[in-house]
Amino acid sequence: MKAKNVERVYGHGSKEVRALKNINLTVPKNQLVALKGRSGSGKTTLLNIIGALDHPTNGSVYFGDQNIEGLSENQRVQLRREKLGFVFQSFGLVPLMTVEENVEFGLRIAGVPRGEWSDRIKDSIDMVKMTKRAKHRPYELSGGEQQRCAIARAIATKPALILADEPTGELDTKTAFHIMKVFRELVESNETTIIIATHDPAMMELTDHVYALEDGEIVKDEEKTLS
Numbered sequence: 472m473k474a475k476n477v478e479r480v481y482g483h484g485s486k487e488v489r490a491l492k493n494i495n496l497t498v499p500k501n502q503l504v505a506l507k508g509r510s511g512s513g514k515t516t517l518l519n520i521i522g523a524l525d526h527p528t529n530g531s532v533y534f535g536d537q538n539i540e541g542l543s544e545n546q547r548v549q550l551r552r553e554k555l556g557f558v559f560q561s562f563g564l565v566p567l568m569t570v571e572e573n574v575e576f577g578l579r580i581a582g583v584p585r586g587e588w589s590d591r592i593k594d595s596i597d598m599v600k601m602t603k604r605a606k607h608r609p610y611e612l613s614g615g616e617q618q619r620c621a622i623a624r625a626i627a628t629k630p631a632l633i634l635a636d637e638p639t640g641e642l643d644t645k646t647a648f649h650i651m652k653v654f655r656e657l658v659e660s661n662e663t664t665i666i667i668a669t670h671d672p673a674m675m676e677l678t679d680h681v682y683a684l685e686d687g688e689i690v691k692d693e694e695k696t697l698s
């Protein structure tokens with residue numbers, strides 16, 4: 472994934488907000504990278520643009536050689552469903568569906584063959600330690616449990632790229648570390664590339680690369696050396 476000269480301006484006139492300014496970012500395959508920055512620095516805006524949920528005002532996002540601005544809206548929907556996994560800051564679970572059904576719904580729209588559903592559902596829910604809550608609906612779950620359900624849904628489809636907006640924001644330290652370990656294993660087994668937005672320095676330590684956003688600009692770009 473590559474972002475080239477990406478800008479995003481919301482509103483106009485006196486209400487104009489330049490949420491992203493000249494973002495250049497290359498994330499190689501099979502890396503786990505973090506976007507950090509204060510509230511309002513542009514993390515969610517950038518994830519939405521990388522994830523083809525929003526259009527940049529200027530600039531482009533590439534997957535391989537494909538400029539996703541060149542895709543039709545239908546092709547962008549296909550790309551999101553089949554190649555991308557999202558963990559939204561607000562989770563985005565379907566309220567009337569159980570944990571299992573939420574994960575299944577993700578598999579259905581991603582076009583995963585039906586024969587693989589039950590294993591994928593079981594495995595992904597197990598990976599986030601939600602097996603005991605699999606038959607519960609979001610309103611019966613704590614914030615952290617809902618967050619883990621959103622993570623299970625995103626990883627179940629084995630997407631090429633996972634975009635996770637503060638995926639450990641609702642979790643206690645131990646569970647947060649566990650989730651990062653799951654992310655690390657997915658990346659190490661060459662299954663996916665993961666971009667997380669996070670405020671948590673302990674989580675950043677577990678990534679390959681940290682990009683710092685400040686007022687919509689990447690101000691720092693640090694290579695991590697994993698010990």
Ligand SMILES: Nc1ncnc2c1ncn2[C@@H]1O[C@H](COP(=O)(O)OP(=O)(O)OP(=O)(O)O)[C@@H](O)[C@H]1O
Binds near residue numbers: 514
């Ligand atoms: N739909 C919108 N209309 C106008 N301004 C917006 C809109 N969405 C975001 N913004 C502004 O763009 C800037 C970046 O917002 P963004 O949500 O990307 O920040 P963030 O880094 O994700 O913050 P947080 O850590 O609080 O989630 C903020 O100043 C925000 O007010």
Ligand SMILES: [Mg+2]
Binds near residue numbers: 514515516560636
């Ligand atoms: Mg945000």
